[in-house]
Amino acid sequence: MTRAMAAPASPHAAPLRLGFLGVGWIGRHRMEAVLASGLAEACAVCDPSPDMVSSARALSPTAFAAGSLDDLIDARPDGIVIATPSALHAAQAIRALEAGIAVFCQKPLARTGAEVAAVIDAARAANRPLGIDLSYRHAEAMRLVRAHIRAGEIGTVYAVDLTFHNAYGPDKPWFYDMALAGGGCVMDLGVHLVDLLLWTLDFVPVEAVSADLYRGGRRLRRPADEVEDYAVVTLGLETGAVARLACSWGLNAGRDAVIEAIFHGTSGALSLANVAGSFFDFTAELRRGTQRQVLAGPPDDWGGRAIVAWADRLAAGGGFDPDTANHRAVAGVLDRIYGR
Template sequence: MKKLKIGIIGTGNISAQHAAAYLGDERCELYALCDIDEELLAAKGKQYGIGRLYTDCNEMLAALPELDAVSVCTWNAAHAPCTIAALDAGKHVFCEKPMAMNTAEAEEMRAHAKRAGKLLGLGFVRRFGRDADLARALVEEGKLGRIYYAKAAYTRRNGSPGGWFEDKARSGGGPLIDLGVHVIDLVRYIAGNPQPVSVYGAAFSLLRGRELTDLPAYLASRPDAPVSDVEDLAVAMIRFADGMVLQAETSYKLYTGEDENSVELFGTEGGVRIAPDLTLHSSAAGKLAEVSFPFPAAFGGEAYRKEIEAFVSAITEGAPLRADADDGVAMMKILDAVYLSARTGHEVKL
């Protein structure tokens, strides 16, 4: 079998997960790397034994017509230009979350994928967790009944990755666009991908100057940035076409007891809580009941391998993508609306 030739654009932290997944997939050959940071690029080339190294993705795409697909792992502002360049060059693209800086960019990316007839997969990795599989199965079995309310929280007390993540011109925003996407998309996925119809949001940038010595768990490849102009807390009420209302909260900085990464969905027959283990809340014998699972049911790192495996299967076998450009656009609409509502103080209808 002819192996797919893969390029990675952006060789920072998350690219390691993509590279490991491609290297472990016998259908693929990790073929070329691209990063605007020459030093980092050289180090990664050495690490993976790859000599095809480029500091400009357009040069890489022009030089290597044999490339089949690329992963876009750059900071957010480069997602749209790099994805569009690769699609226009006839490559399939797997783009990290968030899809883009805003809905307009995301819609343009989707249009280019359509025009090129190429796949555009989205890195909503939480869709590939064991918890997501289990929660989806519970929903499909009718264990939740009609889902009408959900909560999603991804809050860090002191967890800004710094660097470009705090520079709005390169990130598009703070914890909402970085962390919120994961848990908001997870709720959407578990609930069967309902479309958002309206959003009320608020955002605060009141702890921007707060410097604590407790180090965050995750740092950008280059943690220093010339500016810090993103929100430190964003909250939202999101209404979906199926009637479900989602309350979401997300922070880089917050005076609270502990970090939280949880998702809950409440239905007429039961509720499911992922925090991070998965529990089904229901009733039996006329009493409230709780079901836990005697195997690991929390999100695990193998999800990154699974999302790339699914992308490759979509290319080689035409398997459907679990997160596609439509999901990316739906998410960008939600995020844009939260920021707009936060600015205006009013609900935004989509």
């Protein structure tokens, strides 16, 4: 039996050994979170920037500086955490999974639905946990919104308003290259909105997609050969509900960010909203008519919970999680937004 096809390991008495591929700001933040959990230690880090490697090794001085993904794999870690440009995700994740190593990957998992499906198939074949950093699922405010909807607190959901405007936009050039990024603000920010919609509503099928994409105020053709910085999308769900999605980079928002998810039901509404332009502080509210009840608010240190949940499954000896396959639906919606 090859390692790739072997059964999941028995639960760890010692911390997991993890390799980190890409240790810029987000990769280093996830590294810090999983190390702080006590579930894992870093055995190796890899990044083209010596400064980034040095900063990561400051968190774990015993981790060695790997020169490549192959070097990470040769170290035989229990898992590899990927935080590299989007164009590299699929091939890197598949390479690790085929070596029998679990993977936690930054969003988007890949640029297209076909690439996403290939990664998921590799994880299933290897029977290894595949984690995707769809971190907003883990904010306590969003968890409460979903729990109240599933409990029938607002009746039947018939409309959803989803918003993510980032007043700055990415600072890395590759984000603005369609071949490297696979898309613009929808791929970067909209993926969270589509995921929260489908995850909250039990992955109800999306029957219709209408999208308008813009770059610098100019409407783009679909499929576009350049990335968008503003998008407005309407999704028609199988239930008859409708979702409206808007996201952008560099919008004149008057604050750092506008992030909202409002679920309108036949007997009330539930909302997630950021506080004072924050990327990290959220409230959850139950609304009925002109009344509102606050269900959750800051502080809530949720940013690293996705990787900790993945590490916990891996440490417990868990294999492939069938729920991971639902990300095919998210990727499929993004493909339709881009006209692919």
